[in-house]
Ligand SMILES: Cc1cc2nc3c(=O)[nH]c(=O)nc-3n(C[C@H](O)[C@H](O)[C@H](O)COP(=O)(O)OP(=O)(O)OC[C@H]3O[C@@H](n4cnc5c(N)ncnc54)[C@H](O)[C@@H]3O)c2cc1C
């Protein structure tokens with residue numbers, strides 16, 4: 001394989017960590033690694049990427065100031081057709097995941113998404129990804145092709161200092177026509193609520209396992225006797241049982257409390273990303289195979305409607 | 321405004337009794353004990369389409385690749401306000417990857433004059449979060465993934481909010497026709513009314529097999545795919561939680577004691 005392209009990701013003036021994670025992964029696969037950067041006023045990012053790549057290829061143009069799929073796709077497909085890398089790695093993020101499938105289909109490249117581990121067999125990638133909410137893994141292989149496109153999950157591989165000093169090549173914008181089908185407008189930050197759960201010492205986190213809104217008071221009581229704040233999974237927020245600022249996970253908050261008590265939460269990766277740094281994790285779930293138990297220090301495999309009321313009483317007793 | 325909504329029938333993974341076991345082929349899971357539901361994000365897609373139809377008029381067409389049992393989720397979407405449906409089924413579709421799946425969906429959608437195609441942002445079983453974007457490219461239209469808000473600006477333009485990490489919304493304009501992959505929480509999906517359910521039983525579900533798609537057997541299934549699922553395996557699990565044994569009274573006592581020892585109570 002001649003080389004690996006890694007698409008650098010940035011947002012709101014910051015180079016995102018996933019870029020460095022993917023460069024770290026790529027550098028372990030063997031071939032020469034090129035970081036590809038599209039942006040506006042991003043010399044500084046190019047310099048940083050050079051210490052993680054053998055080459056940095058970058059386009060500086062106002063049309064790439066913010067991510068727009070059609071513009072990114074047009075530019076990348078030109079670059080990939082011209083340079084013919086054997087493998088292209090893109091972070092499986094809100095940006096990357098939007099872009100990978102259509103870019104791959106335009107180029108006719110075999111692709112897959114949300115990969116957690118990747119190896120090369122000769123010139124061909126072999127990818128592992130999760131199925132059924134993380135309950136089983138699947139191994140993906142690809143039809144023969146010149147270039148493969150892989151979306152790699154954020155934080156699948158930690159970024160390491162690589163100490164490289166790659167050659168920096170600033171190139172002309174390969175796109176000369178204006179993109180009119182899509183236009184970036186603005187970013188709107190998530191609303192803030194009355195309680196900042198990122199600062200809470202203890203959290204009782206509620207999942208879909210509680211089934212109905214009318215069971216929330218029981219969870220509120222548990223939180224209250226513990227002196228904890230309430231948080232929850234996306235499922236509970238989508239259902240309107242908790243406000244959006246209480247959501248823990250990749251599209252919610254990242255929390256690191258002293259105690260994270262997960263009740264009726266399955267432990268999907270999107271949730272776990274936001275709570276795995278907690279000091280002590282306890283999970284209550286009826287399903288012994290729920291992935292949340294892989295992230296918990298203590299687990300209770302039982303019906304939460306039996307355990308929670310008993311636990312409320314026990315804590316009250318202890319407190320006297 | 322004509323809207324196509326792709327819906328997939330998936331096993332109910334939020335049910336604690338849904339156990340996922342790899343079958344003897346190693347490439348499938350034992351489905352015999354699954355209960356099936358509409359994919360969560362697709363349910364929000366159906367609602368968003370019906371909301372737009374109620375405001376702007378037009379037709380909502382439900383499209384699904386799946387077995388006859390998938391009629392149940394299709395009927396429910398029709399009962400809520402979908403006008404007609406297409407279900408695609410053929411043995412040749414088995415082992416289709418995202419690309420082949422999108423080709424099959426495209427074969428049914430290409431003859432519809434649509435303004436918007438909606439898919440869920442992610443199917444809860446395979447979790448590729450890629451079918452909508454792939455379909456958009458095959459249809460030759462732009463797309464936006466993880467859409468959490470939709471507003472009609474004019475006859476040709478939508479303003480959409482894509483949800484990114486941390487709940488940040490990326491607001492942008494997109495020209496129709498287009499594909500939107502819908503994120504959960506965008507609306508409050510309604511329940512079907514009795515009247516709706518009665519009427520749905522009279523609505524058309526057109527069945528398309530391989531021949532009807534106009535695709536050849538080389539274009540679908542494993543032959544028509546770019547990637548191949550070689551096999552499933554049980555994940556390597558890290559250190560598992562220490563499971564507290566006993567009935568609820570015992571486990572809650574043990575947990576309360578641990579919390580006390582750690583100074584948390
Ligand atoms: C782009 C994207 C971003 C996302 N971001 C987030 C995010 O930020 N945060 C997040 O949480 N999710 C997020 N998700 C959703 C995520 O994939 C899961 O769907 C979600 O976390 C599931 O929530 P849950 O665990 O509450 O529900 P489920 O997965 O439905 O789990 C319910 C659990 O309750 C258990 N249970 C049921 N009844 C009982 C009972 N009586 N007693 C005990 N246990 C019981 C079941 O065994 C099951 O494990 C995102 C998804 C996408 C696609």
Ligand SMILES: Nc1ncnc2c1ncn2[C@@H]1O[C@H](COP(=O)(O)O)[C@@H](O)[C@H]1O
Pocket residue numbers: 326327328329359361362383384385386418421438439440441442443444446447448449450451452
């Ligand atoms: N078999 C199918 N039938 C209809 N729609 C599907 C099918 N598979 C995937 N989709 C659509 O594509 C979305 C994303 O699926 P995936 O890319 O597999 O995560 C789903 O939410 C559906 O809307």
